[in-house]
Amino acid sequence: MRKLGLSLLVTSMVMVPYAAFSQESAAPSADDYVCALTGDCGEEGQEAAASPATADGEPRISATRGFSLSAPTTTSNRPAPKQTTPTRQTRRQQTSSAQNRRANRPVQVAPGRADLRLAFGNGSAALSAAAEAQVRAFAEALKRPQxxxxxxxxEGHTDSSGGRAINESLSQRRAQAVADYLMSQGIEANRLEVRGFGYARPLPGKRASDPDNRRVEAVRVS
Known part of the structure; x- marks a missing residue:
């Protein structure tokens, strides 16, 4: 019993900091957005921006100054599992996995381009409370001297689920929702442009059907 109790104690001491780290890395700050749009990142941010990317295009160290953790690749002689129809629980796990991948993507997509890391409901352009918090952080960044x-x-982007016209409209509405919220936070309308690209511009290395393409980005234009 003592060994079991000690094991549980050690496990909790390890998991709590890891959970805190994961949550911290998943929520970009105003500094992260400033870094992405201007390159003014400080020493830590410069090291993150200079980190080499992994095979699927995601950097090992993100622009949020946190590490993008991935499981080590292993080989096995076991036969591949049989394909089965996804259950409701499997679909929930896939959705959760997609959200985690989005949270671990770097803020800086390219120089002067930032992924706002926003998640929307299926077919919805409404900002959740978490999305509003992220847009407020971006609004704070736009008020910084830099x-x-x-x-x-x-820019609003979608995956290719559904028709082209539907996705173009949805991406435009999502981008407009972000712009409207930025204006409610004191950002002048003449500083903002709004575009919806549907699924015409998937992420590098991703198919148009990949859920990771559901995103809103901010691009410096002047």
Whole structure:
């Protein structure tokens, strides 16, 4: 019993910091957005931006100054599991996995381009409470001296589920929802452009059908 109790204690001491680290790395700050749009990242941010990318295009160290953790690749002689129809629990796990991948993507997609890390409901352009918090952080970044006179384009993107016209409209509405919320936080309308690209611009190395393409990005235009 003593050994079991000690084991549980050690496990809890390890898991709590890991959970805190994961939550911290999944929520970009205003500093992270400033770093992505201006390159003014400080020493830690420069090290993160300089980190080499993995095979699927995701850096090992993200622009959020946190590590993108991945499981080590192992080989096995076991036969591949049989394909089965996804259950409701499997679909929930797949959705959770997609959300985790989004949270671990770097904020800086390219110089002057930031992934706002927003999640929307299926077919919805409504901002959740978590999404509003992220847009507020981005609004704070746009008020910083480094970005105070900068104009940005808010871009909405989707995957290819559904028709082209539906996705173009949905991506436009999601980008507009972000712009509207930025204006409610004191960002002038003349500093913002809004575009919806549907699934015409998937992430590098991703198929148009990949759920990771559901995103809103901010691009520095002046």
């Amino acid at each position: 970005l105070a006179n900068v104009r940005v384009r808010i």
